[in-house]
Amino acid sequence: MTIEPWTWTRDERNTALFLRRGIADGYHDANMRGICKVIGTLQSPVSVRWAHEMDDNDGQFIWAAWAPEDYISAFRRMIDICRAEAPNISVLWSPLGREGMEKYYPGDDYVDRVGISIFGLEPYEIKTYGAPQNL
Numbered sequence: 001m002t003i004e005p006w007t008w009t010r011d012e013r014n015t016a017l018f019l020r021r022g023i024a025d026g027y028h029d030a031n032m033r034g035i036c037k038v039i040g041t042l043q044s045p046v047s048v049r050w051a052h053e054m055d056d057n058d059g060q061f062i063w064a065a066w067a068p069e070d071y072i073s074a075f076r077r078m079i080d081i082c083r084a085e086a087p088n089i090s091v092l093w094s095p096l097g098r099e100g101m102e103k104y105y106p107g108d109d110y111v112d113r114v115g116i117s118i119f120g121l122e123p124y125e126i127k128t129y130g131a132p133q134n135l
Helices: 016-024 029-041 068-085 121-130
Strands: 047-050 090-093
Touching: 016 068, 016 090, 029 068, 068 090
Parallel strands: 047 090
Antiparallel strands: none
């Protein structure tokens, strides 16, 4: 289950700064707790992927490209809250795979699995690289 920490507004509250401060000072705790409480009621095993692709700086996600220590602190806060409400979750840390992604790793006590995003679009690869790319 991917949980994206958007504020879902079109005003100043939908900014990286507001989100980062809101997580740090507990403003979003009730919302985070509510989401995790629902996860805790599920009967199937659940992997939680929170604030993925944090190592990307293209502006797509307001939680991405934070200072690593800010991201790690926010990630740990969310996982602590979630594990209190849904103790059987598995936690997935999922960077985009950019150079330096390891700086955002929250630690073995907070991560059960690591997943890297992989995207491919053959027409783009042919246009850009002259041929489809292989892993």
